Amino acid sequence: MTQSSFAASPAVAFFRLLKQYPWRWILPTILMTVLAVGYAFIRKPAWEASQAVLVRDDAFGFREGSGEFDSAEEMKKVEETLLEVVRTHDLLADVLRQVGPPEGTKPTESWPSEEDIVELREAIAVKPPKGFEFGSTEIFYITVEQSGSKRAVTVANAVFEQLKRHSQAIRNAKAQSLILELKQASDLVRADLNKATDRLATMEAKIGADLGELRAINVATSGSSSMQNVATQIRSERRRFEADLGNNEQLLAMLEAVQKDPKRLLDTPNRLLTSQPALRQLKDGLISAQLATARLQGTQTDDHPEVEAAREAEMAIRAHLRQELGAAIRSLKTDIKQNRRQIEILEARLADNTERQANLARQRAAYDILTDEVDHHVELLKQANEKLAQARAAEANAAEVSLIEPIGSPDPGIYPVGPSRAVIVVMGLAGGLFLGIGIVFLTAPHPSVPSSPFESKEPWSGAGKKPSMLDDYDITDPTRAYQGETASGDASQWHPVTTDRK
DSSP states (O other): OOHHHHHHHHHHHHHHHHHHOOHHHHHHHHHHHHHHHHHHHHOOOBBEEEEEEEEEETTOOOOOHHHHHHHHHHHHHHHHHHHHHOOHHHHHHHHHHHHOOTTTTOOOOOSOOOOHHHEEEEEEEEEEETTTTTTTSSSEEEEEEESSSHHHHHHHHHHHHHHHHHHHHHHHHHHHHHHHHHHHHHHHHHHHHHHHHHHHHHHHHHHHGGGHHHHHHHOOOOOOOOHHHHHHHHHHHHHHHHHHHHHHHHHHHHHHHHHHOOGGGSSSSSGGGTTHHHHHHHHHHHHHHHHHHHHHTTTTTTTTHHHHHHHHHHHHHHHHHHHHHHHHHHHHHHHHHHHHHHHHHHHHHHHHHHHHHHHHHHHHHOOOOOOOOHHHHHHHHHHHHHHHHHHHHHHHTTTHHHHHHEEEEEEEEEEBBBBBBHHHHHHHHHHHHHHHHHHHHHHHHHOOOOOOOSSSSSOOOOOSOOOTTTOBTTTTBBBBBBOBBBBTBBBBOOOOOOOOOO
């Protein structure tokens, strides 16, 4: 016999054991198969229904927009929030109350129990679409596993309805909390605004008539204010009156000199006589008379009647000039007094204007701070009222508008979850067979084999009973094997055969 034949000997011996003890492996196989068949027909297959859900942005917030998420992180946060809401105790209890106990089960007063809620939590899963990570798409699936396809669909519908209701309740609660916070913030801002307004009103009452000027100074970004324009006009008028005063004083001095010496009238410049048109005419008439007298004296004698008439006309003009000089001097003195009075008034007005500007300059910083404070509180109050209005709108919409919508209806599929009945029977048959084989291997006695001549004290002569194939092979020691028969039919010597065990 070859070495490969000896290698197959353990399998042959093992099958002989199975043949020798058949019931030790047949009975477990039959028993496990029967149990598998019974379980396959008694067991209620589990069905899995999936409901696709589309979620919009702001599912738990109050931002306005197109409904698209700003980022993947925001989308993931919202969907994780939905996942936690689905697993809440209250939502699961509401789902079980809505669908009731399974068919064939009597409802109890404690329905649903804590065990029922735990089982439902383990049967519900929120999954992303295949090929996507959770939070990377606006669609996710609510998967429910139940004992029947109809109940799986019913529970999936109930889970979505309760998720929709609970998410709206969360939005409503957040809106109410935010409304309370914004209302308190609005009240605080309004109180601060009232205090700042009272301080500003007190300061404005203290400023009085210059309030408009102070407001114009704070509002104006460039250019001069009205008070500065008034001061400029006052200075301009004062310079004009000072110029008139100087001219009148100079003319008065000249007229007083002319009154003492009428001949000096001709030396008086015409610019000084602008305010005295009568004197100017008399001056012109006197010059004309003198020219006429001189012209006549050049052609006539001094006692000629025409010369004498010219002299009398010149003397009449001089007499009239003396009278007019007195009136002009008195008029100039009055004008000088008026000029000085006007200058004093203008200087007083300029001083008052300068003092008012200095007073406004001292109060400008405090007034600017108060107005900025009031404007700041007004802006804060405006923002708080806008947010409060948005929160109230969100609260109103929370009960009416849902930001999660179903896509289609729950799909239970055409096959239940888990192995079919045939697969269960085959698995039971295979399990019983392996169990029986193991029992045979553990309980059946192993065949005994004569010891090797190298191991026995007395070598085996080969005489006597011919060793069988089973006796010639020791399962526990494959190094000893039977080497065959001689040509005469006698058993040959038992020799140890060393096999390569690498």
